[in-house]
Amino acid sequence: MLASTCLSGTRQVWSATDRDSARSPSARAAHWLIRQQHEDGGWHSQVYGNLRTGVGISALILKSLSYVRNGYLAADGEVIDAALIRGFRYLTQAQDTNGLVASPSGESDQPVYATCLLLDALQTSPLGNRHLGLARKLLASLQLAQFGPANGCPESAFEFGGFGPLAPEKGARRPGDSANLSVTSHALQTLRRYDQLSESIARRARIFLDRCQGWTDDPPKKLGFAFTPDPNSPLNKQGFLKLPDGSQAPRASPTATVDGILAMEATPGYSPEAIQQAFDEYQTMSRLPSPPTGKPPSDSGLAYYHLARLGELYKHPTNQTRLPRWQQLARRFIAAQHPDGHWINSINTMREDDPLIATALAIIGLTAAS
Template sequence: MNQISADRTAAIDRGLAWLLKQQAADGGWHSQAYGQLKGGAAVTSLVLELLSQFPVATAKMHEPVIERAFRFLGTGLEKKKTIAAPDGSLDFPTYGCALILTASAQLAEKIGFKFKSPQLLRDYLFGAQLLEPRGFTPDQASYGGWDFLGAGDAMGITTGTNVSVVAHILEALSLDRSAAADKARAAAKGWVARCQQPDGGFAFTPEPMSLNNKAEFADEARARPRSYGSATVDGVRCLLALGQTAENDDVKQAVAWLSKRPVLDVVPGFEDLPAETDWRRGLRFYYYSGLSAILPQLPQADRPGRQQGIEKILLKEQQADGRWQNESDRMRENDPLIATAFALSALLRNV
């Protein structure tokens, strides 16, 4: 581990101070950039998961902030039995469930925080998985994955399974040794395997011809999607949450894909796309956060360069008031709440 620099510590402190100032009187964090996220459920879940990453002393200092945020989510939870805004509106509830399960477990360990409804959220995720009860069969590419819908939202159709939400859910369920969790993991293994490409990297989704595969396709039939950086990082997270280690071939191949692509000013894998599509920069903060989380899996020789590179970029791009903001709006990182949460997560993990 490298020693946390004074500049980096100051950047974290400024970023956290800015983020805490954005908490609304109702206890939530509300996007001012995107109407779908103004309800606050998804953004509040993201911030709480970030706060759970801070050291014990910081978490204790901000315990009132954390408690207000959980109270904000409690009203929607009672109404919808999942993570929802107080009025019952949903915005990315499968993500929200995963983030809150992870956050509440970390906060319980660090400050003794008691979250009353972890099983309710786990049950929601079990029901949301694309299996037979939701109208899916093992011969379908999306079988075993998760999308943005719950059990009662749709039968036999999907908004599109993706490796990002699956990684977060598998991590949230990783300590659950119940029969239901084991069944979910068993079904997810095949889905994750279908996302890994022959080059070792990961695509966003295994669903044929899906436009959600942002790096597009390696063949004219649009059957083989190209791998890219943030999806490959999420793929590694999936494999680790499923119990694989650095010694497993699937992990080795994904890590090798990342090792061959050390670029950090853009997300690797989009080199063949026109610059104006802006994917290469639109996912940067999410990529830094995820890459920092799996740095221990990279070869020892690769780590210092990645650590220093991520830190250098984030320190340079922090704005005077403490926030971060992507110039690209491709993945909502132009919302400073989202970019700042990812940037702080990257700096906290990047040690």
């Protein structure tokens, strides 16, 4: 049975002043995004050719607009609702061969990730009630996208229990980094929001999350999370280290650690103490993300994604003690907003130099926690 509780039902812990500090920039950003919407209802990258189908970007923007619409801007509601209706129409007409989100012509990009984002938007927006039948079908397809027995993935494989940007194909061998913590975290959160995270999915997910445990040097010890459990994967931007026994282990990443904490919160079986320990580890390894300037650190290409995931983390009522940290974070990004309302990352390593992506992520980060 689909859960009826929307994200808006979460009790808010921020003061009116705190909320207003993020709302006005988010309002400008929302209207900038609406101006970029194409006649077909989608948003299409003008920076990256392989994103011009608009599936992943449109799903991301729909989630961001649903956050804005659900939280405030009642006076502008009709404008946002009209954009949401057009966008939902664009992404609900067709599915790919695995039953995941596709464009009206059947094209897709990162369909598992896009399906999570669309389902989040449908649940957050009251307009999503028009698509309950489709949501059920997408949720069933999302459950089958986990690497596991249904697609012949053995438990010994790195990707077992995780989710990747593409649905697994039964019997097809995939590299060890086919599943990653980012998509896995989103998938687990989405399934949990809809009350569709079964114990068998959770059990396999815990195996994957435990394998994504990150490491740090001097001396080598477990700390936080890595993007993928495969230590040789180039997707682990922090690289790997050699352990005393001669084996290799992936280094922890601050952004992956936030994904890991969100995945733990979504997955039954983790104690509050274990989740708190993971958050404490994150704070020891991480400076707050900032819009890149000068000579930025190596992970600056994910600055806006980092913001979005922290916004999701900080919105929980149990996280009141994290408010000052979020306020500091919000001020940094609000100061980097362009006058017309968009954001853009000057670093192009993770596609945040596309303003559609950076702006949608900034909205999610600023409004989720407000």
